[in-house]
Amino acid sequence: MERASYLLGIYRALQILFADEAQSDQWLHAPNDNPLFGGAAPIEKMLDGFVVDLAVVREHLDSQLS
Template identity: 60%
Template sequence: MHSAATTHYTSLAEEPIEALGGPALRAFFRLAESWDLRVVDQRKLLGNPPESTFYKWKREQDGSPGRDTIERISYLLGIYKSLHILFNDPEQADAWVHRPNQAPLFGGQSAMERMLSGNVADLYVVRQYLDAQRGWN
């Protein structure tokens, strides 16, 4: 049982953030498979957790990632969802992140290259870009 002093709550569902770990990690690893991500890229997108922690999460599909990792996964899932709304073809949606993009935000790089900077802000920017493409300003 968590004490009131150590329990962190999300603003969305008022669930302890620790309860989101397993579902978030399972969703992330499914997304990583859909996007055909290398392990090094998966770790970078998650905020570079220690290698042993990453492999434990991957093996068990469960764990207690911190708030930063949950936030990163949330942005990535939003990006994935937006792409699958924007593109009728799932293969095209999943391939988009790897294609060079001439939009000023990307400057000829792919969205994945932008997201692999390691900064959570870059995940946010890609998510905002796709939301704008969907007309969700």
């Protein structure tokens, strides 16, 4: 349930931040120089296998909403 909640929150934030699905997909798959991602794409962080990795991505996106 926790993973599903983070994934839904990430999806929601991407829908708000980006005008179309192609932009949100690009953000997820493009290398990111933010220290949270260490040059990797956010999707790579999400796929590391730990719930905390999903939480990091969601918190980052939520911070962009404010």
